[in-house]
Structures are given as structure tokens and as C-alpha cells.
Amino acid sequence: MKVHITADMEGIATICHDIQSDTKGGDFPRMREIMTGEVQAAIEGARDAGANKIVVCDGHDTGRNLLIEKLDRDVEVIEGSSYDLGMMAGISRDFDASFQIGYHSMRHTHAGVLGHTFTYSVAELRLNGTVVGESGLSAAIAGHFGVPVVLVSGDAHAVRQAKNLIKNLVGVSTKEGVGLYAVRTLTPDKACELIRKGAKEALELVGDIEPYTIKKPIMMEVEFERPLMAQYVSRIPLVKRKDFKSVAFKAADMVEAFHVFELMNQVASYAKDEGPL
Ligand SMILES: [Zn+2]
Missing domain, CATH: 3.30.1360.130 (Dipeptide transport protein)
Incomplete structure (x- = not known):
């Protein structure tokens, strides 16, 4: 089974301010470690379910966030910026499932965390009338290649928004906004435990989850x-x-x-x- 993992940073446990996810911020070294841990947990869960090929796209900002040396040695990682298909770089018809890790809610989400849609310049994005954030956008790109999104981890409202679009997907909520720059969060360890479990469970549902496709044109x-x-x-x-x-x-x-x-x-x-x- 082949799995594509797209990883963002604003939805990982702990983060409550964009300066923490900025390479120039003092907290960035910690945050990239937590992000790497969550991605590794998803990899371990996928392995538990029998995945034999895993490609990870480092989808946050510069694309130079993950500490590759701490990941499972047999995965491939797409690093850097910018690459074709953005956060979904590397996706193709060869994959059986897509995971979204560290995803955040869309712009203007009440109690979302650092909600934005691609950039902070976009107030709202609609595809054939349906409002989507980055999760929906990535899901629609996966859907173009016939690949279903089966796991989304991130803030509680990112998970809720993904579930509104895609039936049966497994959602792992790592935190919830309690103020514009404040969160109530799981510890990184707990988030990783739930992500690993969720990843295994999600791959067992492949076949029960439809790719998210947007009707053309x-x-x-x-x-x-x-x-x-x-x-x-x-x-x-x-x-x-x-x-x-x-x-x-x-x-x-x-x-x-x-x-x-x-x-x-x-x-x-x-x-x-x-x-x-
Ligand atoms: Zn993002």
C-alpha cells in the first residue's frame, strides 16, 4: 500500500502564534521537532497497517522544516519550495491514500488556530460554490488523481471542516483555539500516540472513503x-x-x-x- 503524506506546521500540537512557525522565530527549532514527531507517528501508523511505500511532502512555508534524519529511513521526502502542486507535490495515481498532518482551519474560523487559506491574503476560496481551506484544496488535488484523503490531523476545526467534506475520514484533533493567539493543546507525545493510532485505523478504511472530486469544469x-x-x-x-x-x-x-x-x-x-x- 502506498501513502502520500502532506505536512503543514500550524496545526501541530502546541503552536499558537505564527512567529513559532517562522524560520526566524526562536521557537522554530522546537516546532520543527514536534512537526517531525507527528509525521513520524503517521508513518509508524501507516507501517502498522502494512504501508510499504511512503512519500512525505514538507508543505509548510519554505518546505525546509522536517528533520529528515529523524524519520523512518525508508520514506522519501519532498523538501524545499516551490514545487508543482504545492503541499501536494509528489501525489500521483500510484497512491492508495493521502494523509494530512499538522493541518489548520481555513481563514476566518472562529476558535480555529492560525486559520488561513494558502496565504493570509485570501478571505475565502470556493470551488463550485463550496468553501474550502487548505485541507479541502489538498483533498481536491488528491481527488484529481483518484486518491482519497483518509486521515487529517490538526486543530479541532480543521478536522471538523475536513469531515464536512469527506465522509468517514479519521480525524485527530491536536488542539483548539481559545483566543486568537491561544490554544488548549494536547502534549506532543499524546498527539503522536493518537496520530499513530488514527493512521492505522485510517488505512484500514481505504476502500470505504471516496476520493474528494470536484466536478469539471x-x-x-x-x-x-x-x-x-x-x-x-x-x-x-x-x-x-x-x-x-x-x-x-x-x-x-x-x-x-x-x-x-x-x-x-x-x-x-x-x-x-x-x-x-
Ligand atoms: Zn498552511
Whole structure:
């Protein structure tokens, strides 16, 4: 059985402030260790269920977070940035299942932790009318290749949002927001124990969980935090301005949708230093 693991950092146990997940932050060395532990726990759970090929994508920020020397020696890791398909780099039709580890809730989630959708510039992302965060986006890319997401670990609302989209998946909640920069969290050890158990259980459900597929063509609508971002992004050919802060793009499939979404975020970033609008 072949498993693809996409790993983010904001959803791991403990983290409550983005400075902790920033390579320049003093807590970063601790956080990358905790992230590595959670990924290793998922690998161990997958092995318990008989997985024989595991590819891990280091999907947070620079893609240089995981301490590879502490992972199971027989996995392959995609490290660095940026790579095709972002956090889902390496996915293909060869895989039987996808795991999401350290995932966080979408932007503007009450009691979510560090909720954002790809960047903090995106207020809301909709695929054929359904609001998705990074978990839904990654699930839809996996679904494009016929691969089901069977395990999601992260903050309680990331897990809830994933379960709303995908029936029967196994969710492991590591913490919950109790303030914008405050969490009630499991200890890293406890989170790892639950992730290992969840990973084994999730692989036993492969076959009972459908890939998350979005019907083609895909109408992608993106609301930005600021109108100037929408103005800049609407200059990309075939991207239409919908309203003050929103744009829309009709994509042939999920890979095209993701490529354009990534480009939109790059273009929107030019608005950041352009005054308050
Ligand atoms: Zn993220």
C-alpha cells in the first residue's frame, strides 16, 4: 500500500502564534521537532497497517522544516519550495491514500488556530460554490488523481471542516483555539500516540472513503482581504472580477485551478505595500 503524506506546521500540537512557525522565530527549532514527531507517528501508523511505500511532502512555508534524519529511513521526502502542486507535490495515481498532518482551519474560523487559506491574503476560496481551506484544496488535488484523503490531523476545526467534506475520514484533533493567539493543546507525545493510532485505523478504511472530486469544469471564486488585491488579480487573462474584493476563474480541472490560484496569490502579494486599500 502506498501513502502520500502532506505536512503543514500550524496545526501541530502546541503552536499558537505564527512567529513559532517562522524560520526566524526562536521557537522554530522546537516546532520543527514536534512537526517531525507527528509525521513520524503517521508513518509508524501507516507501517502498522502494512504501508510499504511512503512519500512525505514538507508543505509548510519554505518546505525546509522536517528533520529528515529523524524519520523512518525508508520514506522519501519532498523538501524545499516551490514545487508543482504545492503541499501536494509528489501525489500521483500510484497512491492508495493521502494523509494530512499538522493541518489548520481555513481563514476566518472562529476558535480555529492560525486559520488561513494558502496565504493570509485570501478571505475565502470556493470551488463550485463550496468553501474550502487548505485541507479541502489538498483533498481536491488528491481527488484529481483518484486518491482519497483518509486521515487529517490538526486543530479541532480543521478536522471538523475536513469531515464536512469527506465522509468517514479519521480525524485527530491536536488542539483548539481559545483566543486568537491561544490554544488548549494536547502534549506532543499524546498527539503522536493518537496520530499513530488514527493512521492505522485510517488505512484500514481505504476502500470505504471516496476520493474528494470536484466536478469539471471547476468554477473557482476567490475573495481577497483587500480590494486592491482583487484589482491586480483580475488583470490575469481569463480571471474575471466578480465584485469589490472577489474574482472568478473557470478551470478545466483541479491542477489548472491550483496553478491559477497560486499565481493569483503571487500577484495579490504586490498589493501589500501599496497603501491601505
Ligand atoms: Zn498552511
